[in-house]
Amino acid sequence: MSGEDTGYDAARIEVLEGREAVRKRPGMWVGSTGERGLHQLVFEVVGRAVNQVLVGGSGSGKGSGFVDVTLTSDGGVRVADDGTGGPFEAAGGAAGPDLEALLTSFHAGPELSGRHITDVGQFRAGLFVANALSSRLTAEVRCEGGRRVHEYARGVEVAPPADVGSATGSGTTIAFWPDSEIFQTTRCSFAVLAERFRQVAFLNRGLRISLTDERPAGGTRAVSFRFPEGxxxxxxxxxxxxxxxxxxxxxxxxxxxxxxxxxxxxxxxxxxxxxxxxxxxxxxxxxxxxxxxxxxxxxxxxxxxxxxxxxxxxxxxxxxxxxxxxxxxxxxxxxxxxxxxxxxxxxxxxxxxxxxxxxxxxxxxxxxxxxxxxxxxxxxxxxxxxxxxxxxx
Missing domain, CATH: 3.30.230.10 (Ribosomal Protein S5; domain 2)
Structure with missing residues (x-):
């Protein structure tokens, strides 16, 4: 069948880039718009946190590196770690691209790679995809005694990064709300997440991963995993x-x-x-x-x-x-x-x-x-x- 027969030509080709491409075809980046894709979205953010801890040395089996995941009562997911943190806006370098670049661009620079990098999810689509597929996302970095916060809505910056006070220690907290316009369900399975986090803890000796669920009407439930013998x-x-x-x-x-x-x-x-x-x-x-x-x-x-x-x-x-x-x-x-x-x-x-x-x-x-x-x-x-x-x- 020819292009003349179908009325299709180059003028009809739609080129999508950046967040528009992700939101138009979310299944390409997280596998599906069902529960499986929703969990992949969580794994993208948790994977980044795990690798911040491992690369920073906290989770090497000798320290107390942690990643804490919370399913909040309003349908959000909060992921906190005690990794290196690092400046929110930086030139990248040996530690990889800065957090703002990871949240706003596919082309943020060279990603962390090698034997110290853990694949929590299946695709490694990155934080940019998680940001684009969330109705709202906030990122907080704790570094050099200060806290800096940036907020986005469906991948678009809401306001410039802001210094919001002092902090002890280092690390990152990312909170996001999966977009109900994209996903068929925005309710994560506690059991599915807990099983994968348990597996990751087994495979990364000394790393502590916790999962807290604030959604049940009967009260919060929580599990924590850390395995010294791997x-x-x-x-x-x-x-x-x-x-x-x-x-x-x-x-x-x-x-x-x-x-x-x-x-x-x-x-x-x-x-x-x-x-x-x-x-x-x-x-x-x-x-x-x-x-x-x-x-x-x-x-x-x-x-x-x-x-x-x-x-x-x-x-x-x-x-x-x-x-x-x-x-x-x-x-x-x-x-x-x-x-x-x-x-x-x-x-x-x-x-x-x-x-x-x-x-x-x-x-x-x-x-x-x-x-x-x-x-x-x-x-x-x-x-x-x-x-x-x-x-x-």
């Missing part, structure tokens, strides 16, 4: 939820490897199940389809078990057991943080960095092999359980 706590919690709390044999380690330009944190537990339950994460993003970090983990476990069993004459003659059978009764979390993660597929649920597989496999084989040597009785029990399970197939 993914070891994650595996223990998953096992407890399965009804086997108190298992003493969660094996865990972390390692930095320059060959993959990143770090890994791994925890595993052999259970009585005959089902493999391995959860992978890259830069705190769930990799539901797996990837090279999960493949490397399986390689390492299989190599450690096979070597241990072979040294002790536990393997019957014939080919080595298949990796999937060795890993069948495992519950594990494999989390990597990379300077340059490469996600494959439309949903970005598959990690593709090729060097990660060998690095993770080698680290798991070495650590698990060492653990077997240091705990011979439990090692013999685990390996025997694995081999008996294989023999029963």
């Amino acid at each position: 993914v070891r706590d994650f595996v223990a919690a998953l096992e407890a939820e399965a009804g086997t709390a108190g298992h003493p044999d969660v094996i865990g380690f972390e390692r930095e490897d320059p060959r993959m330009a990143g770090t890994m944190e791994v925890a595993l537990l052999w259970t009585g199940s005959r089902e493999e339950r391995i959860r992978g994460f890259a830069n705190s993003r769930a990799t539901c389809e797996g990837g090279t970090h999960v493949d490397g983990f399986r390689d390492g476990v299989a190599a450690a078990v096979t070597a241990y069993a072979g040294q002790r004459g536990l393997l019957a003659a014939g080919p080595d057991p298949r990796t999937d059978r060795i890993c069948r009764s495992l519950r594990a979390v494999v989390a990597v943080k990379l300077d340059h993660p490469e996600f494959l597929g439309a949903t970005r649920g598959l990690l593709g960095n090729t060097e990660v597989r060998n690095c993770v496999g080698e680290a798991v084989r070495e650590h698990l092999g060492k653990w077997f040597e240091e705990h011979p009785e439990r090692a013999a029990e685990f390996v025997d359980r694995v081999l008996r399970g294989i023999d029963q197939d």
Whole structure:
């Protein structure tokens, strides 16, 4: 069909830029205008707060870094952190673009990146999108003893930034009200947000994230998450939820490897199940389809078990057991943080960095092999359980 037939030509092309483009096609930026998109809007703001804390060093596991999220009674969301704060208007630089630029432009300059950056949401659309899709947003920065506030309405500045008094400490507070003209619902799910924040806290050892809900008529409800043992706590919690709390044999380690330009944190537990339950994460993003970090983990476990069993004459003659059978009764979390993660597929649920597989496999084989040597009785029990399970197939 020709342009003449349809009456369509270049003059009919509508070019939208900036906030108009975001408000015209919100699903492109947050996934949907339903509850899922609403939660993504919250994750955009919380993600920025988490990264301010992590990059500033507060959430490194040694400090008391926090992000406090409040669902206010008037339908708003308030996100406060004790990150570095920084000037509201600045030239950006090593710390990334200033807050005003992030709120008002797609092109604010280079974003923070690397292994220290956590993806709380799926898209990393940024604060500009959150601002454009909120009927109202206020941003407060605490820095160098002062407080500065800026207010917007549907992404448009209401008044210039104003100094509003003194402050102790540093950090940022962003309060926003999702726009009812955009979203089908502006009521966030406490359960959905709490589950994701709990996961982020597991994957960023020492970071504290709290969620407070001021909306219930019966009174405020609140939860707070902080896990000093990181993914070891994650595996223990998953096992407890399965009804086997108190298992003493969660094996865990972390390692930095320059060959993959990143770090890994791994925890595993052999259970009585005959089902493999391995959860992978890259830069705190769930990799539901797996990837090279999960493949490397399986390689390492299989190599450690096979070597241990072979040294002790536990393997019957014939080919080595298949990796999937060795890993069948495992519950594990494999989390990597990379300077340059490469996600494959439309949903970005598959990690593709090729060097990660060998690095993770080698680290798991070495650590698990060492653990077997240091705990011979439990090692013999685990390996025997694995081999008996294989023999029963």
